[in-house]
Amino acid sequence: MDVAITGLTKTFGRRTVLDAVDLEFGAGMTGLLGPNGAGKTTLMRLLAGVLRPSSGALVVGGHDLRTRAGRAFTRRVLGYLPQHLDLYPDLSAREFLDYIALLKGVDDARTRRADVARLLDRVGLADSADLRLGGFSGGMRRRVGIAQALLGDPRLVIVDEPTAGLDPEERMRFRSLLAGLGERCTVVLSTHVLDDVAQTCPRVAVLAAGRVVYTGATSGLTAYAQDRTYLVDTDGPQPTGAAVTNAAATPEGMRYRVVADEPPPGAVPVAATLEDGYAALMRDIHPT
Numbered sequence: 005m006d007v008a009i010t011g012l013t014k015t016f017g018r019r020t021v022l023d024a025v026d027l028e029f030g031a032g033m034t035g036l037l038g039p040n041g042a043g044k045t046t047l048m049r050l051l052a053g054v055l056r057p058s059s060g061a062l063v064v065g066g067h068d069l070r071t072r073a074g075r076a077f078t079r080r081v082l083g084y085l086p087q088h089l090d091l092y093p094d095l096s097a098r099e100f101l102d103y104i105a106l107l108k109g110v111d112d113a114r115t116r117r118a119d120v121a122r123l124l125d126r127v128g129l130a131d132s133a134d135l136r137l138g139g140f141s142g143g144m145r146r147r148v149g150i151a152q153a154l155l156g157d158p159r160l161v162i163v164d165e166p167t168a169g170l171d172p173e174e175r176m177r178f179r180s181l182l183a184g185l186g187e188r189c190t191v192v193l194s195t196h197v198l199d200d201v202a203q204t205c206p207r208v209a210v211l212a213a214g215r216v217v218y219t220g221a222t223s224g225l226t227a228y229a230q231d232r233t234y235l236v237d238t239d240g241p242q243p244t245g246a247a248v249t250n251a252a253a254t255p256e257g258m259r260y261r262v263v264a265d266e267p268p269p270g271a272v273p274v275a276a277t278l279e280d281g282y283a284a285l286m287r288d289i290h291p292t
């Protein structure tokens with residue numbers, strides 16, 4: 005399900021939160037990155053039809069969201085996992101999903117039961133299906149969240165920071181769940197976890213202050229820091245004129261991982277990661 009976004013602007017009062025955004029999402033997984041307040045959630049809410057654009061167009065599978073028919077089409081094909089999803093603590097996972105399926109218009113009880121059972125199984129919650137949501141861990145709650153997004157077999161899935169607060173095992177589990185989805189439909193994953201994007205998304209878009217600052221292959225963003233990434237061991241101060249992407253104490257002092265145009269004294273070049281590429285891009289946008 006192709007998504008075309010052109011000249012998309014969103015203002016709240018006098019504040020411009022998205023500024024003439026042009027983006028395209030196609031089949032497979034695309035990561036959506038950007039610092040806090042960049043406009044990622046706003047973009048997702050616009051795509052989900054929760055918000056209306058101030059100007060510009062969103063077209064999903066050829067259907068323009070400015071029209072009522074376009075919005076209705078998008079609602080039918082969309083699965084949305086918002087950043088904060090309220091779960092009813094007194095309901096079981098099965099009851100909650102049954103309720104959401106009803107809201108999504110699955111009127112036949114038998115179809116609903118089958119859909120819900122299939123999804124509970126898919127997200128690994130079949131054994132906990134009848135336990136109250138109030139007792140679920142963060143990871144289990146996120147899995148219920150993705151299950152509700154997948155009800156109705158969506159062709160466009162948008163997920164907002166799905167792995168925030170998850171332990172490594174749950175994060176890996178969630179990642180493979182999303183990657184499996186990407187084989188069948190268009191998935192947009194908004195996150196601060198660069199590793200999730202590096203592992204699952206062949207394409208990435210980066211927003212900063214409401215503008216698109218990178219869109220293309222994830223490897224292209226990594227390449228942004230290629231031949232500019234170094235490790236610096238020092239017992240002195242942090243290197244200046246460089247983006248520091250990691251700092252770790254060593255027996256001799258500190259080891260900094262930096263992206264810099266000129267290698268700091270004693271720097272050893274290393275292969276860049278997506279985190280380095282992202283840091284390099286941000287530094288080029290806002291030079292220190």
Ligand SMILES: Nc1ncnc2c1ncn2[C@@H]1O[C@H](COP(=O)(O)OP(=O)(O)OP(=O)(O)O)[C@@H](O)[C@H]1O
Nearest residue numbers: 016019021038039040041042043044045046047196
């Ligand atoms: N309903 C609203 N009214 C006014 N301002 C808003 C509203 N929604 C979002 N904003 C502002 O728009 C900006 C972008 O917010 P948004 O949540 O889209 O960013 P984000 O990239 O998702 O950030 P984060 O990574 O922190 O979740 C923020 O400064 C936010 O305060």
